[in-house]
Amino acid sequence: MISIPEHRLDALLHRHAMVERELATDLKPEEYVKLSREFSELTPVIDTIKEYRAIVGEIADLDAMMADTDPDMRRMAEAEKPSLQEKREELEKKIRLALIPKDAMDDHDAILEIRAGTGGDEAALFAGDLFRMYERYAARQGWTVEILSISEGAKGGFKEIIAEVHGRGVFAKMKFESGVHRVQRVPDTETQGRVHTSAATVAVLPEVEDVDIQIKDDDLKIDTMRAQGAGGQHVNKTESAIRITHIPSGTIVFVQEERSQHKNKAKALKMLRAKLYDEQRSKLDKERSADRKSQVGSGDRSERIRTYNYPQGRITDHRINLTLYKLPAAMEGDIGDLIDALITEHQAELLAAEAAA
Structure with missing residues (x-):
């Protein structure tokens, strides 16, 4: 294994110390937010680097002992060295992964959008099943889920459901969905026992802040209206629903879940920022697509990524050719191994690309 360039580790240690000093000065709020985020991301890496260098120092000491003429000292050093070498390799792997250029949005919350596709009522029911699967997975992670917008299917499930997912590292784990x-x-309506195929589309957008994307007030058209559908009697009495149109892009968001117009507006702006940021990311990804062939991280919403086969009890992710025979458990939110496999594959692709470069 090629050793990690020491100058890169020195640069990280220097940057961490510099950010720590800057955070102690009088900063503008947006600059403080950016530096705080960077500091929290760097700190675990710095801890690993310090541990790695301590192990390297211990191995050097053992090498000196092995050169000693005392046979007991040599035997003791030879016995200790393999475990330290194994630990060094583990730490080197962690550092290499940390040195891979990181997605700036990985630590952010996410906006989860699920829409019924082909299949009519059955597709809406499946969209509902997917939302419950993600809701239960979120609970296993200690995350919280808050619905932003919902359109129910005629026989259950959802034609569309949009929710915020809050927690540590949400986007990092959910982005490949x-x-x-x-x-x-x-x-249930099939009397002949025939298997039907339906589909639903999932989109996972990073929740962004004002410091991540700027939106001019002049570019917004904000309409208020009475909420529609379920929600209690208040929907017919107050104009609490909010529709925001971003004029330059034509992007429209609509929120009516809260009784408060102010809360609906705040949620709508969150959705709008996420959509505009995602459009920027998608544009950049398309520009880079000639140079990268990553199947895991393509983010193409029209790509069929996974099949849930109920008669055989299997779930298959087509991007990494992984099939698990645990569909009932997966629909209860037990999808951690699937998500971990996608992350591992993505990291392997990035490491391979870096080695080739």
């Missing part, structure tokens, strides 16, 4: 999810099962 974007794409077309396909289900194969016998619908």
Whole structure:
């Protein structure tokens, strides 16, 4: 294994110390937010580097002992060295992963959008199943889920549901879920016992802040209206629903879940920032697509990424050719191994690209 360039480790240690000093000065709020985020991301890496260098120092000491003429000292050093070398390799791997250019949005919350696709009522039911799967996975992670917008299906499930997912590292774990999810099962309404195929589209957007993307007030058209559908009697009495149109891009968001117009507006602006930021990311990704062939991180919403086969009890992710025969558990939120496999594959691709460079 090629050793890690020491100058890169020195640069990280220097940057961490510099950010720590800057945080102790009088900063503008937006600059403080950026530096605080960078400091929190750097700190675990710095701890690993310090541990790595301590191990390297211990191995050097053992090498000196092995050169000693005392046979007992040599035997003791030879016995201790393998475990330290193994630890050094583990720490080197952690540092290499940390040195991979990181997605700036990985530590952010996410906005989860699920829409029924082909399959009519069955697709809406499947969209509902997917939302419950992610809701239960979020609970396992200690995250919270808050619904922003909902449109129910005629026979249950959702034509569309949009929610915020709050917690540590949400986007890092959820970002590979974007794409077309396909289900194969016998619908409750099917009298012949035939298996039907339906689909739902999932989009996972990073929740961004004012410091991540600027929106001019003059570019917004804000309409208030009465909420529609379920929500209690207040929906017919107050104009609490909010629709915001971003004039330059034509992007429209609509929120009516809260009774308060002010809260709905705040949620709508969150959704709008996420959508505009995602459009920017997608544009950059398309520009880079000639240079990268990553199947895991493509983020193409039209790509069929996963199949849920109920008759066989299996779930298959087509990007990494992984099939697990644990569909009932997965639909209860036990999808951690799937998500971890996607992250591992993505990291392997990045490491390979860096080695090739």
